[in-house]
Amino acid sequence: DAGITQSPRHKVTETGTPVTLRCHQTENHRYMYWYRQDPGHGLRLIHYSYGVKDTDKGEVSDGYSVSRSKTEDFLLTLESATSSQTSVYFCAISERREAGEQFFGPGTRLTVL
Amino acid sequence: GQQLNQSPQSMFIQEGEDVSMNCTSSSIFNTWLWYKQDPGEGPVLLIALYKAGELTSNGRLTAQFGITRKDSFLNISASIPSDVGIYFCAGPDSGGGADGLTFGKGTHLIIQP
Numbered sequence: 001d002a003g004i005t006q007s008p009r010h011k012v013t014e015t016g017t018p019v020t021l022r023c024h025q026t027e028n029h030r031y032m033y034w035y036r037q038d039p040g041h042g043l044r045l046i047h048y049s050y051g052v053k054d055t056d057k058g059e060v061s062d063g064y065s066v067s068r069s070k071t072e073d074f075l076l077t078l079e080s081a082t083s084s085q086t087s088v089y090f091c092a093i094s095e096r097r098e099a100g101e102q103f104f105g106p107g108t109r110l111t112v113l
Numbered sequence: 114g115q116q117l118n119q120s121p122q123s124m125f126i127q128e129g130e131d132v133s134m135n136c137t138s139s140s141i142f143n144t145w146l147w148y149k150q151d152p153g154e155g156p157v158l159l160i161a162l163y164k165a166g167e168l169t170s171n172g173r174l175t176a177q178f179g180i181t182r183k184d185s186f187l188n189i190s191a192s193i194p195s196d197v198g199i200y201f202c203a204g205p206d207s208g209g210g211a212d213g214l215t216f217g218k219g220t221h222l223i224i225q226p
Contacts, residue, residue: 042216043201045212058212100205105155
């Protein structure tokens with residue numbers, strides 16, 4: 001299994017509070033991704049990174065920001081959480097751009113009350 | 114954006130039966146990926162396909178990359194209880210992979226005793 005951890009694994013927070021989710025990898029892969037998974041929508045890309053300090057938006061990036069200051073860490077921040085951001089969040093990593101293969105972390109279940 | 118249509122949405126089968134599911138797209142994909150997700154965990158990559166017509170096996174699993182590059186199927190032979198889960202097809206959004214993956218909505222496999 002790829003060495004990917006996510007923290008926290010579960011979080012309950014209130015509307016309007018900031019939340020940061022962390023993804024940590026030990027594989028030294030260049031590319032990292034954040035997805036959210038919701039019933040009826042499957043997995044959707046939020047943001048991705050193609051190197052340290054290099055990030056870009058995905059399909060559902062509104063309300064989210066990311067940072068990558070080290071190869072191994074990719075942070076996802078909800079500046080002011082809303083109930084619509086209740087979801088399961090997955091981090092993924094990839095070694096090569098062309099192959100498309102991505103390996104996923106165990107996920108973080110976030111509930112915004 | 115690109116969309117992947119998976120069918121069936123769910124399958125109820127008996128242990129020992131063979132399973133077949135497929136994925137279609139309105140646009141061409143250069144890579145097809147098949148993932149399995151168990152409850153409470155992240156998707157796990159099962160098979161990656163890179164060439165039109167390619168047929169690849171991984172134990173009891175066999176997947177094929179359609180000739181038109183707009184479809185793929187996954188077969189599971191002699192199903193066992195641990196095959197239960199959700200199976201997703203996926204492909205690189207822009208053909209390059211770094212922009213993230215587009216996922217189908219999944220086929221939920223349920224094995225009846």
